[in-house]
Amino acid sequence: MRFSIGNPNRDKIQQLSDYIKQSSHIVATTGAGISVSGGGSTYGQLSRTTRSARDSEDGERSFLRNYLHTMFHYNPSFSHYALRDLERAGKLTGIITTNVDCMHTIAGSEHVAEIQGSLQVNRCPHCGRAYDGYEIWNQDDLPLCESCGSLILPWPLYSHIGLWDADVRKARQWIAKADLILAIGTHGNYGSAYWNYRNSDAVIVQINPGHTFFDRFASLNIREPSDDVFKKLKEIQDKNG
Numbered sequence: 001m002r003f004s005i006g007n008p009n010r011d012k013i014q015q016l017s018d019y020i021k022q023s024s025h026i027v028a029t030t031g032a033g034i035s036v037s038g039g040g041s042t043y044g045q046l047s048r049t050t051r052s053a054r055d056s057e058d059g060e061r062s063f064l065r066n067y068l069h070t071m072f073h074y075n076p077s078f079s080h081y082a083l084r085d086l087e088r089a090g091k092l093t094g095i096i097t098t099n100v101d102c103m104h105t106i107a108g109s110e111h112v113a114e115i116q117g118s119l120q121v122n123r124c125p126h127c128g129r130a131y132d133g134y135e136i137w138n139q140d141d142l143p144l145c146e147s148c149g150s151l152i153l154p155w156p157l158y159s160h161i162g163l164w165d166a167d168v169r170k171a172r173q174w175i176a177k178a179d180l181i182l183a184i185g186t187h188g189n190y191g192s193a194y195w196n197y198r199n200s201d202a203v204i205v206q207i208n209p210g211h212t213f214f215d216r217f218a219s220l221n222i223r224e225p226s227d228d229v230f231k232k233l234k235e236i237q238d239k240n241g
Contacts, residue, residue: 012222013232017240019203019220020091020233023180028086029096029195033185033208034079034226035103057151064142064157071119072138076107079184082230084108094174096194098186100156102134113171115193117155117164125158126150163193172197179203184226187212 020026084107086092094111095104100118114120122131124145131152136143143152155164171194175181178199183206189195206218207226215221222229 012220013229014236015220016205016222016229017233017236019180019205020086023091023203025174025177026086026092026180026182027094027096027174027178027202028083028092028182028184029175029186030083030104030184031098031186031188034077034097035099035101035185060151060153060157061142064137064154068137068142071101076103077227079226079230080104080107080109082234083184087111093178094170096171096175098188098190100154105134111170111174113167113174113194115163115168115171115190116161117159117167119154121155121164122152123155123158124148124150125153168193175199175202180205182207183212183214183218184208186214189213 080103083092083095083104087095087109092111094113095109096113096115097104098114098116100114100116102114102118102120104112105120119134119137120132122133122136122143123129124131124147127145127148127150129145129147131143131145136152137154144150145152155162175194175198179202181198181202181204183204185208187208187210203220204214204218205220205222206212206214207222207224207229208214209223209225
């Protein structure tokens, strides 16, 4: 297929399509940029503005109410669903994400490594009882521990933004086998957590309007929002059958 001169991003998306066809172990690494088009505030945006308020339980309650108000009032983005479809087609091995909003899971992806935990990984800060699954947050009030009555915290709050080891191990295994890595809407690489374990022969494609750490590694940089890219990719794939 031939594209008109003066439309370089279209050529890049054709190249992305070719990479996907040629790959059998694709891994996506995602950050806040994949979620913002859905209309909600990211955890990072809220945490930066309310960090001092989270030093007490009242602050934690306020923070969680503010975050959850946005989380359950927006939907996964087109990009979330595009990655789900790649997984269902047998092309995508897994998604490595620093996002805590569970949107990959809500979109239907099954192989997701949330390396900083998420609202699916929850603990009582006093007795340590586990309450896993994001559904506990989608209710009228904040959940309390059934054992001691304390406010339940999601892993990023409970651990002070620590890593979730079980998913870090999955991320390392997936990226070590990847032949194509898609860096989507993310700025950091978390080298010691997973990036340094990547297959050195993997092709790296970055999808991000801005410049990031991944610029130095990417074979292909597509400077557009991910939803725009995946919509154009779908058009190409539909035309080519």
